[in-house]
Amino acid sequence: xxxxxxxxxxxxxxxxxxxxxxxxxxxxxxxxxxxxxxxxxxxxxxxxxxxxxxxxxxxxxxxxxxxxxxxxxxxxxxxxxxxxxxxxxxxxxxxxxxxxxxxxxxxxxxxxxxxxxxxxxxxxxxxxxxxxxxxxxxxxxxxxxxxxxxxxxxxxxxxxxxxxxxxxxxxxxxxxxxxxxxxxxxxxxxxxxxxxxxxxxxxxxxxx
Amino acid sequence: xxxxxxxxxxxxxxxxxxxxxxxxxxxxxxxxxxxxxxxxxxxxxxxxxxxxxxxxxxxxxxxxxxxxxxxxxxxxxxxxxxxxxxxxxxxxxxxxxxxxxxxx
Numbered sequence: 001x002x003x004x005x006x007x008x009x010x011x012x013x014x015x016x017x018x019x020x021x022x023x024x025x026x027x028x029x030x031x032x033x034x035x036x037x038x039x040x041x042x043x044x045x046x047x048x049x050x051x052x053x054x055x056x057x058x059x060x061x062x063x064x065x066x067x068x069x070x071x072x073x074x075x076x077x078x079x080x081x082x083x084x085x086x087x088x089x090x091x092x093x094x095x096x097x098x099x100x101x102x103x104x105x106x107x108x109x110x111x112x113x114x115x116x117x118x119x120x121x122x123x124x125x126x127x128x129x130x131x132x133x134x135x136x137x138x139x140x141x142x143x144x145x146x147x148x149x150x151x152x153x154x155x156x157x158x159x160x161x162x163x164x165x166x167x168x169x170x171x172x173x174x175x176x177x178x179x180x181x182x183x184x185x186x187x188x189x190x191x192x193x194x195x196x197x198x199x200x201x202x203x204x205x206x207x208x
Numbered sequence: 209x210x211x212x213x214x215x216x217x218x219x220x221x222x223x224x225x226x227x228x229x230x231x232x233x234x235x236x237x238x239x240x241x242x243x244x245x246x247x248x249x250x251x252x253x254x255x256x257x258x259x260x261x262x263x264x265x266x267x268x269x270x271x272x273x274x275x276x277x278x279x280x281x282x283x284x285x286x287x288x289x290x291x292x293x294x295x296x297x298x299x300x301x302x303x304x305x306x307x308x309x310x311x312x
Contacts, residue, residue: 111234138236138291139280158289164232165269165294166251 053122055193057088058170061097062196063188066175072099079170083120091119098161099172105156106171107145107198109137110163117168121196128197138162148199171198178204210250212268212297218244219303220272222295230258233299237291240279241303242272245292253296267296 033040061083065072075082079095095117098106110116111134116124127133137144141158145151152158161169173195179187194200214220224239232254248269256264276289 111236112232139276139283140285141276141289142285142287154287158287159273160289160291162234162291162293164234165248165296166254167248167269167294 050118051123053119055121055196056188057083057090058117058121058193058196059188059191060086060088061170062172062191062202063184065097065172066187067184072172075172079117079120089119090117093117093119093166093168095120095168095170097170097172098159100174102174103155103157105152105158105198107137107141107158107160108163108169108171109134109160111135111138112162112164115163115168117170120168120170121193125193125197145199148194150200170196173198173202176202176204210266210268212247212249212270214244214270214297214300214302215247216244220244220270220300221303222272223299223301225299230255233295234293236279237272237274237293237295240274242274242293244270245273246271248294251296253298255296255298267298269294269296270300272300 029043032038033043061075061079064086065075071082071085074085075097076099079097080090083090083095098108100106108116109128114124114129114134116128118124133144138160141160142152145158163169173191175187176190179190182190190202190204192200192202195202219241220243221241222233222237222239225233226238248271250266251269252262253264253267255267271292272295273290273292276285276287276291277283279291
């Protein structure tokens with residue numbers, strides 16, 4: 001006899017305990033659909049819209065701000081309105097951009113849960129939702145950033161933004177040195193998701 | 209409309225409340241003094257909205273900056289790093305009044 005018939009199946013997510021909150025969520029969605037508040041297709045489409053947002057939308061805003069000072073001012077005033085200028089729907093929740101300077105480096109967190117500008121940048125990375133990042137980055141930001149490979153000079157102040165209200169945050173990093181020759185599209189490619197959270201900095205491409 | 213009680217530059221102390229239910233004020237700033245960076249303005253009060261009280265009056269939200277070394281004086285790291293937290297006015301009182309003794 002071979003043992004393969006008796007090997008336990010690897011559990012799927014659905015095999016985890018069905019909790020009270022999961023039941024509540026399913027019941028609420030079923031009720032709202034039964035009452036005709038929204039349909040299954042609308043629910044699906046909303047989830048799809050959220051999932052299809054990507055950090056690329058944020059990187060376009062940063063690159064435009066780097067080449068256009070007037071746009072930069074409007075972005076710092078109101079991210080949602082500035083995004084609309086580029087044809088990007090950043091959603092209904094107000095988003096603020098926090099600008100890095102030679103003196104201050106900004107980092108975003110949500111210590112209470114996982115607030116993130118999802119409609120602009122898509123779903124947050126898993127580490128952003130984990131307790132280790134959420135609890136540590138406010139208390140020991142330098143140690144956390146160093147673990148991400150980002151070591152900042154002592155004279156730069158790190159300012160952590162805790163998204164505790166109905167506002168969301170994105171970092172507007174500084175344009176790297178050595179990028180004067182680059183156009184907007186090339187500049188956008190230097191900005192990554194983590195640059196928009198503040199756990200990385202955009203880097204000029206290495207000259208061959 | 210709700211007039212803001214505090215303005216940019218004001219020093220405010222976060223109340224040391226511990227109410228039950230849906231609360232958006234992190235424990236690590238309760239009882240601590242910060243400086244108002246920005247008056248965001250009136251926003252729907254999440255502590256009421258969570259219970260379906262959609263007609264509750266809005267709460268004025270502030271961006272308040274705290275010094276990491278003030279929040280965690282026991283930490284050895286000497287850097288002057290800061291945290292900015294969005295807080296509702298119901299949680300704030302002028303610093304230097306009332307709970308002065310607690311800070312000593």
